[in-house]
Amino acid sequence: MIEAQQLTKRYGEKTAVDQLDFVVKPGTVTGFLGPNGAGKSTTMRMIVGLDAPSGGSVSVNGKHYARHTAPLQEVGALLEAKSIHPGRSAFDHLMAQAHTHGIPRRRVEEVIELTGLQSVAKKRAGAFSLGMGQRLGIAAALLGDPATIMLDEPVNGLDPEGVLWIRNLLTGLAADGRTVFVSSHLMSEMALVADHLIIVGRGRLLADTNVQDLIRQAGGDTVTVASDNPARLREVLAGPGVEITGEVGSEELHVTGMSARAIGFKAAEHGIPLFELSSRTVSLEQAFMDLTRDAVEYHATTTVETPGRAA
Numbered sequence: 158m159i160e161a162q163q164l165t166k167r168y169g170e171k172t173a174v175d176q177l178d179f180v181v182k183p184g185t186v187t188g189f190l191g192p193n194g195a196g197k198s199t200t201m202r203m204i205v206g207l208d209a210p211s212g213g214s215v216s217v218n219g220k221h222y223a224r225h226t227a228p229l230q231e232v233g234a235l236l237e238a239k240s241i242h243p244g245r246s247a248f249d250h251l252m253a254q255a256h257t258h259g260i261p262r263r264r265v266e267e268v269i270e271l272t273g274l275q276s277v278a279k280k281r282a283g284a285f286s287l288g289m290g291q292r293l294g295i296a297a298a299l300l301g302d303p304a305t306i307m308l309d310e311p312v313n314g315l316d317p318e319g320v321l322w323i324r325n326l327l328t329g330l331a332a333d334g335r336t337v338f339v340s341s342h343l344m345s346e347m348a349l350v351a352d353h354l355i356i357v358g359r360g361r362l363l364a365d366t367n368v369q370d371l372i373r374q375a376g377g378d379t380v381t382v383a384s385d386n387p388a389r390l391r392e393v394l395a396g397p398g399v400e401i402t403g404e405v406g407s408e409e410l411h412v413t414g415m416s417a418r419a420i421g422f423k424a425a426e427h428g429i430p431l432f433e434l435s436s437r438t439v440s441l442e443q444a445f446m447d448l449t450r451d452a453v454e455y456h457a458t459t460t461v462e463t464p465g466r467a468a
């Protein structure tokens with residue numbers, strides 16, 4: 158369990174993390190989502206004591222990270238900045254860590270197998286591909302058999318097989334009852350693996366939610382329906398949980414809370430001919446973009462030249 162209370166980090170004038178309150182619970186995968194520069198890595202660094210908060214606090218399994226007597230057994234973390242000696246083999250790298258934390262060789266062999274590194278374990282880590290490096294980082298995070306696992310952008314740069322592997326690993330760890338906290342700036346990736354979503358932008362909490370609620374908040378499934386009598390159609394469709402919008406003078410209505418099929422039947426029942434009846438599902442990616450639009454640090458700009466006005 159990870160608990161942040163009013164967690165804040167300032168770098169000079171810049172507030173990287175701004176009064177964040179959240180709880181990451183065991184037994185599920187919690188996605189930590191936000192655009193670039195939202196403060197995800199800074200938050201994760203504070204969780205494992207690599208950065209000190211400027212305000213507020215964060216605890217892991219009830220205590221500050223530094224107060225745990227065996228922190229590696231409490232939290233295993235894969236953070237972006239890796240510090241692997243390039244000349245050392247994967248096995249030696251893990252053994253060195255295991256040694257300083259009183260972890261037996263047997264556990265090193267277990268994590269090598271768990272992360273599929275058997276065939277390359279004796280090779281120099283410096284020669285590893287990005288995917289192998291990520292697997293090694295994850296092996297190190299799992300070394301202490303921790304109850305809490307935290308991974309910063311673990312799928313970055315991985316091939317589809319690696320992405321699938323991480324997905325299965327994360328859901329397996331959560332099914333074991335562990336706390337799994339994983340950051341990403343890709344909504345599509347998180348939607349496949351996370352049950353719980355903590356969404357941040359410019360250091361602030363934007364949403365503490367789950368996939369279904371996020372879609373619902375973003376408008377859910379909308380049906381566009383057109384007829385020559387939108388006012389009458391509005392009347393017959395009105396009901397509890399049904400929301401209808403439409404511009405004045407337009408034949409089109411946008412309906413949420415009712416399926417296209419049900420709308421078709423209702424219209425037929427009242428003899429209202431329809432010209433159009435189409436459903437649109439809000440994509441999670443769109444919901445995420447709507448939520449974080451104002452929090453994106455760098456927007457792409459497109460310059461359109463008006464014909465005839467060019468110099």
Ligand SMILES: Nc1ncnc2c1ncn2[C@@H]1O[C@H](COP(=O)(O)OP(=O)(O)OP(=O)(O)O)[C@@H](O)[C@H]1O
Pocket residue numbers: 168171172173191192193194195196197198199200342
């Ligand atoms: N050591 C530092 N000194 C000054 N500013 C920093 C430092 N570390 C991070 N920042 C700034 O704090 C903000 C949050 O950065 P952070 O790396 O935590 O975001 P992030 O959500 O992990 O982004 P990304 O997805 O790009 O890694 C950014 O604007 C970043 O430039």
